[in-house]
Amino acid sequence: MTSTQLDHLAAAALQDALIDVAELASQARQAHWNVRGATFLPMHRWLDELAETLRAHADTLAERITTLGGWPDACSETLSARNTLESLPSGRLTTSQALTAMETGLERIATxxxxxxxxxxxxxxxxxxxxLTSLCRDLQAQQWLARAQQ
Structure with a gap:
């Protein structure tokens, strides 16, 4: 395989990761706004931190796609059409629902x-x-934090 072909393959893999990472960041923010329950405050803070961590990784993924000659795409239409995550329920979320949704999304992307x-x-x-190793390390660490709160 040529160097250009490998760059296109890597950019395509990074684009898929970008879509799911950006979607999970959006879901974490949505959960942050709508979570309720006895452990609201630590959950609210953790979801905020999770969203920021995911956004930072999305930015890094997008910049690498550009470096490889691709065009990163995380617009809402693309996220809606191509993400592989389960949808987050709208409205009020219990802390358990939020944790389960985040853990499931983190596991999916890490896998x-x-x-x-x-x-x-x-x-x-x-x-x-x-x-990708750095991304996976952070995803697994956040997954552990989600599990530890349940």
Whole structure:
């Protein structure tokens, strides 16, 4: 495979990750506004931190896509049409509902990113592999925080 083909493959994988990461950041913000329950305050704060962490990763993913010659797309229409996450219920959310939704989304993205990291093509692009490793590390850490609160 040529260098250009590998760049396109990596950019496509990063685009898929960008879509789900941006969607989960949006869901975390939505949950942040609508969560209620006995552990409201720590949950409210954690969801805010989670949204910011995911937004930072979305920015890094988008910049790498551009570096590889692609055009990042996280507009609302794209997120709606192409994300692979379950929809977050609208309205009031219990802390349990919010935790379950975030943990499920984090696990989904981490599983996909881990599979890309195991792909032979990632061995030829250590910069993208490093970026995805960092993303996966943060996703798994946040997943642990979600589980620890239940």
């Amino acid at each position: 996909v990113v881990t599979s890309w990291l195991r792909s032979p093509a990632m061995g030829d692009d250590p910069v993208t592999a490093d970026l």
